Structures are given as structure tokens and as C-alpha cells.
Amino acid sequence: MRASLFITCYNDTLYPETGRAVVTLLERLGVELEFRAAQTCCGQMHANTGFRAEAFSQAKRLVRLYSDAEAVVIPSSSCVCMMRDQYPGLFEELGNESLRRDFAALLPRVYELTEFLVDQLKVEDVGAYFPHRVAYHPSCHALRGLHIGDRPVRLLNKVRGLELAPIENVDRCCGFGGTFSVKNFEVSSAMLGAKVHDLLSTKADYCTAVDNSCLMHIGGALHRQYAGMRTIHIAQILAATEGAAEEAA
Amino acid sequence: MSQAVAGHPILDPVLAPTFPKAALPILRNAQLRKNVTHATDVIQAKRAKLVAEKTDWQDLRSAAAEIRAHALENLGEYLEQFEARCTAAGGTVHWASDAAEARQIIVDLLREEKASEVIKIKTMTSAEIQLNPAIEAAGIHAYETDLAEIILQLGDDEPSHIVVPALHVNRSQVREIFARRMGIKDLSDDPQVLTGAARNYLRQKFLKVPTAISGANFLVAETGAVAVVESEGNGRMCLTLPRTMITLAGIDKVIPRFKDLEVMLQVLARSATGERMNPYTSLWTGVTPGDGPQRFHVVLLDNGRTSILAKPKERQTLRCIRCAACLNTCPVYRQTGGHAYGSVYAGPIGAILTPQLMHLEHAQTLPFASSLCAACYEVCPVKINIPEVLLELRAQVVDQERKGMDKFKDLLYWGLRIANLIFARAWLFRTAQWGGRIGLRFFTGKDGWIHWMPSWGGRWTVSRDLRGLPDQTFRQWWAARAKGAK
16 A cells, blocks of 8 residues: 655654654555655644634645645644644635645545554554553544544554553643643643643553644653653554664654 | 622623733632632533433434524524514513613613612623623612522622632632621531521522512523523522513524423533533513513623624524533633633633624634633534634634734744745745754753743743754655665
8 A cells, every 4th residue: 555644844843753653664564655745734733823824825735735645644633633624614715626626535535643554554453562551642633633533542452562551531631732832821731730640640651642742742741840751652652563662752 | 899889800801811811810829720620520520421321412412503503593583583472471572782782771670660679590691791780880789699699799709600600619718708798607618508598698688679680591482481590499589579570681592492492401401510400490481460570571682692693603602502511621711710711701612702792802812712622512512613613713813913013023923924934835844944953952951852942932841841853854864764775
């Protein structure tokens, strides 16, 4: 199977190890990956902050860029959510017929990473080895946006050596919310404090998620507090194998 | 000075500080936050249990959403039908286009009644139009009869929740307020003793005040009936003992048929208080000789509602039945409580309703007071897609900013404008990645992490570190790998 990797702007810049892990993982599973160097951002930050015209220009750019891709894999649920939930409205309002047609044709071929693994490749056991206690944080966009269900948990359950730690109030937001985290930084920090409390109670070694944005937020607080827990994107866990422990954050 | 005379400065969207500013003192108030967390936890757990036992909950939600949407699509028709039926049954219907007009109508009615006192059933709409200060200014004393509202009125406080207005006050604080204002010595904080004190206080009012004011949960177009649901029986008292009843209702409260109540009352009670049925459901239609108030007025309030109705995306806001399930589940509300929203309508629904009622001239920070986690949408019994409306309003606020002068001092505004130019070209994006790496190196500690940044970055590092930018972006790694493979 062939697929095009949309790495997302912040993974590209801040978390390249997640991208490398996606490549390791998917190539191990026999996927022929390509990377289109013209890619930048899906427009989510602009759309969620109210900059609709700007979000539209980025959305249009992305649809044009991937219109001939067999499948687009994205290791970030919020970016996939942006495309599924917000692109239609943006294109309805600001786009033309040809753009709407291209988008409608592309959308069914856009997958969040764990969706791609479970639904397209039909694998749950990806042959990973990660001997740690791990707390899975279901990001809001994965949970209530994509309705991703237990796909990430099914994948994690098949990782050898991995012990899943349940989190109290598991479906509650960590308080990131993009520019919310700086526009309302006091409230965001209070929400993060509650989340970190629940996470540390799990006594897990790692907190994982399908979004590095939540993990950047949670990991930032864990680091600030010298807490004995680290964050790691699910792709890095799934890419890890015995003897070739993938670099962790 | 009493709260009622002073007005509601905290909850007046025109005067309220921005959300982040208003939230700050609350975040520092450990007692209030503990009270809010405890109360919302209790209600949420009850709701979750009662929703789970309903195997057709999603069908009920769909039905409720459809009833409300249909009523709004045909609002003019149903309002006229309500007016006709209510009038035929002996009620008098008044139309108020805004808060000032509604206040004037009600004050005039009270003067006609020669009222010196009036008893009130809990009504958020009366707080929306700041009715109590207007009544007091006319020399008439308004007595709240809902237990929570009494606590707030006697404590010179303001509602912080749509269903449980004194949710931010715990019982030892209630004990203190009652002891002080009712002059009771040796009052314990046992809930039964406290409600007993309120009961004594209220009985006198019920027996001697002949004029009452209520809100409405629903207006039934088909029959002209008004429905009020409550938990304490104070509403039932107000609806039976007084001579005159004045009901204030938003025009959005109308439902087409009597049988629609079957659906609406089910979703409301389960969502609001986690009960199968609320304890008191009162329905009255006009005037019944020898039974209940003999003079009945309904004031139908617009106050910005028709302008919301005119906008297809925002219209769903008016489906709200004020159950407050979105408040209880909201991770923002759970930290800040209601007062930070600067409006009687707090939480996610307040964040979309208040700015719209203000025609977006005030409360512009409210649409941004959400992490867009969508927990509100998930619990909403009438399926209001609150995140969608938040985004719509955010876009409108930014469009205002584009036209105004404030943007010149808003660094985030320019940051986003410039980011958009950068994202338009991959070579510019690569350059920005390189520039960012060099620039942030200055702030990156020996441990490879950033602990402090200036300006907007400082709003991140106030509570969070940020890992320094890695030496190689993913695209650089990919390019190097491709080259190596050749």
C-alpha cells in the first residue's frame, strides 16, 4: 500500500522523532511512504482562533497538494479533525465548486495514524516492544472529534511488555486548546494542573496520546515540575522494537 | 448596601472585565473552586447514571433537538398561537423588544397592582434584564423564593450557575449568611436546619405578598400554557397563593404542542439535576376562576433573540433549555465557576449566548473562553454544537479586529497574520523553522528545554516548559535519508 505522510507543521518543527517513528512503523508494515515537501500547515490554528480567511487559504493549499494522493496519513487527530469538521464549512463559504469536488474526493482517503493502522492495514499487533507502564490520554479531538474509539488502546494492548495504566477523569481536556493556552493561560494552567494530578496518580512511566499538541502541554508541565513521568507519541511506542528501542522524547 | 440596589455589576456584560481578568481572582479562591468542583462532580455523576439507564437517550436527544429546532424555524407562527390561546384563557400578553422595555412593562404592572413587595420564582431571564434593581428603584421590594436565590440575595452575591445559582457557596457559608441576615443565633450547618430557616423566612412572604414574578421553562403554543419546573415547591406557592402573576419569558421558550413536554421534561430533568422527573412541574393556562392568580400577564422578551434567529449557524443557540449540563461538564467552568463569565449565563452556553445577546458589542472574550474540547456538545440534550458556534463567533470577533485599531497593539494578531504568509510557501516555512531554531536557542537552557520566554511566549512558560527546537526538522531528516538511499 502507498501513502503520503502529512507530518503537520508542529511535528515537523518540534517533534521530528514522531515523524521518524511513523516512517519506521509504516515501512515495517510494508507501506510505501512518500513525503511531499511543499506541505506546511492544515490551518487549524488560524481557524480555531477566528482567522477564517487565512485558514481557508491553507486548507485550499493542502487539498490541492494531496488531490492525487492514494492515502494521506496524519499522526495528529486535531489536524484530521480540522479537515473533517471545518474544511467543509470553509469551502462552502469561501471555496468554489472545483475545490469542493476535489475535497470531497480526497476526504475519504485522509486517515489519522491509528485509524490507518486499524481500519486500512487491519493490524492491531504491529510487533512493538515497549516494557513500560503507560497512561493513554485520549485527546479531545480523537475522542469527541474523530470518535476514534478504542483503536489506540487496541494497538497499545498488543505491544509486548507494555502495561496500560487507567487515568481518572480520562476524557477531560488537558487545557491546551491551541491559542487558548496563551490567551487564557491562567485557566489553561489550572486545567493542566488537574490533568497532571490525575496522570501522576497512575504511577505510569509515560503518558501517550495520538496528538503531540496535548503531549507538549502535559509534558511541559511534567518537565517544569521535575515529575518522574515523560510524554511520548503513540507512534514512537508502536515503532519501538526489542533491541532497537526507538528514541523516546 | 444590598445587592439588589447596587445592581449586578459583576454579571453585567457591559461592565464586566474580560474573561481572563475576571477568572484570575476566582482561580486564587481555593474555597470557591473546591465548592464548584464538588457540586459539579455530584450533579455530573447523577446525570451520568440517569442518562446511562435510558437506552433510547440518543433518540430522545434527537427528538428534543428537532422539537426545539422546529419551534424556532416557525417561531413567529407559534408565538402568535401562544398569544391567542393565552389571551383567550384570560391572560394578557405583552411584547418587549429589549431589556429596558421589559423592565418598564413589569414595573408599570407592579404599580398598577399598587405592590410594595413582590415574590419571585427563580428566573434567569429576570437577571438577564436586571429586573431586581429596576423594581427596587421603583420602591418595590423583590423577595427571591428559590433557596439558592435567597442565599445569594441575603449574601449580596450573584448567581454562578443556571440551575444551581449558589453552587459556589457551601453549607457552612450558607449558615453564616442565614445567621447574620435572619438574626438566628446558634444556627447549625445541618442542611435540614438551614432549609427550615429558609422555610420560616419564606412562609411569611408567601402568605402576605399578593404579587409574584416567574420565568418560564416552556410556553406551549397549542394550549397557551406556561410551564415552570422546580425542586423546592416555592414556585408552586407563588403560583397558587398570590392574586397576580407576571411571567417573564424569552421568545425562544415556545414549544409547539402539549405532548412535546413528554420529551422536553425527560431530557431536562435528567440533564439538569440527574433526576428522572423534577419534583414540581407547574402548568397553568391563563386564569382559572377561584384557583390561583386571578390576574395573569406574560411578558415576551426579545432582547437580541431575533437577531440570533436570523443567523443560520448561530440559530441553534436558541434551542437551549437551560439545563446547564454543559456547565457541569466544562473543564473551563469547573475551574472558574460562573462569575468569570460576567453574565447570568455562564459556561459554554453563556460563552455563545451572552456575546450574541450583546450583538457582539460586549463580551468578545467569551467565545475564546473554551479549549474547544467539545464535552459540552456531547452532553447537550438539544444537540447545540457549541464548538461550532464558538468558532463562528471567534471569526466575527477577529473580523471586528481587522476593521478596528486595536489590532495594532495585538501581537498575537500579527503573529497569526505573518504565520499565514509563512505557511503559504514551503521555502518560507523552512526559513522560519531555521530562524525559530536560532532565535529560541537564546532561551534554551543547558538541559535542552526552554523555561522562560518573553511576551506571548511567557504566557506559555508561566506554568510549562517547552523543549528546545531539535537541530533537524523532520523534512530535513527525510531529505537527508532520500539522498543517502540514492
